[in-house]
Amino acid sequence: MTNTQVTGLRRVAAGSALREQRRWQVGSLVRWAGITLVLLFFLTPILYLVATSLKRADEVFAGRFWPASPFWQNWPDAFNTIDLTLLMRNSVLVSGLSALLTLSIAVPASYAMVRYGTGGKPLYSIVLGSYIAPPVVALLPMFYLLKRIDGIDTHWGLALIHGLASVPIAIWLLDSFVRSIPADMEEAAQIDGAGQIETLVRIVLPLMSPGIAATAIICLILSYNELLFALVMTYQPATQTLPVGIALFQGDRLVNYGQMAAASLAGVLPIYVLALVFQRFLLGDRTQGALK
Numbered sequence: 001m002t003n004t005q006v007t008g009l010r011r012v013a014a015g016s017a018l019r020e021q022r023r024w025q026v027g028s029l030v031r032w033a034g035i036t037l038v039l040l041f042f043l044t045p046i047l048y049l050v051a052t053s054l055k056r057a058d059e060v061f062a063g064r065f066w067p068a069s070p071f072w073q074n075w076p077d078a079f080n081t082i083d084l085t086l087l088m089r090n091s092v093l094v095s096g097l098s099a100l101l102t103l104s105i106a107v108p109a110s111y112a113m114v115r116y117g118t119g120g121k122p123l124y125s126i127v128l129g130s131y132i133a134p135p136v137v138a139l140l141p142m143f144y145l146l147k148r149i150d151g152i153d154t155h156w157g158l159a160l161i162h163g164l165a166s167v168p169i170a171i172w173l174l175d176s177f178v179r180s181i182p183a184d185m186e187e188a189a190q191i192d193g194a195g196q197i198e199t200l201v202r203i204v205l206p207l208m209s210p211g212i213a214a215t216a217i218i219c220l221i222l223s224y225n226e227l228l229f230a231l232v233m234t235y236q237p238a239t240q241t242l243p244v245g246i247a248l249f250q251g252d253r254l255v256n257y258g259q260m261a262a263a264s265l266a267g268v269l270p271i272y273v274l275a276l277v278f279q280r281f282l283l284g285d286r287t288q289g290a291l292k
Helices: 003-053 057-062 074-081 084-115 120-129 135-148 155-165 167-179 183-191 196-207 209-225 228-233 242-247 257-282
Strands: none
Touching: 003 257, 057 257, 074 084, 074 257, 084 120, 084 155, 084 167, 084 196, 084 209, 084 242, 084 257, 120 167, 135 155, 135 228, 155 167, 155 209, 155 228, 167 209, 183 196, 196 209, 209 257, 228 242, 242 257
């Protein structure tokens, strides 16, 4: 091979490497642009809430995104106007109890419906269909039923309502996780002498832990943000939840947007911490606890 040919091959190789590098750079730029747009989409409402919590009333109505000078007084005023700490504690307690109740019903129910066909398709359709109706339809019956068991204006009464209301969505979420579990593992456990309950506890639950964690986070958020039932079923500040307390910032003629934004940001923190706690289970080993 002559020197001219070698030089030509080197030029072709260099040109190919340069084009490959440019394609990689363009692809990397596109990926980072996409990530930036997604972050902006999700972070812009939070940034706007932060900006609103630092605005005076006139700046809120002026429509400016960021205040000319931060008005920090909204934060202490928000905690002084309502007992924000108590409201957040009530919301965490109610949402935690309701999520436990939802999972205790939805996990065995979804397993029985998928593995054993309990109730058939009609039961699955009825369970999901109950979630389609607007919550206000069940408001009056739930109120009188809760009143009969002395659950009005109590934490456990509101948690009972929230927990039962979240069962349909929890069953729908857990359905795909149950179907993803190989039935051979359950059959092997039953051959070794494990009963249905033991199989559920020792085989199915460890494999479903990511799905259970994801469902728990969603149920927590649904209960934490719920306003309608909390507004009707609770009367005293000792039992009211955060959404009810935030609604108190709205007066007859004036809405304290700055204080409301500050209270909303403070209220996000507990549910964010709970979500982080459950998040580690989302990445857990799905085969942990399986029988050999």
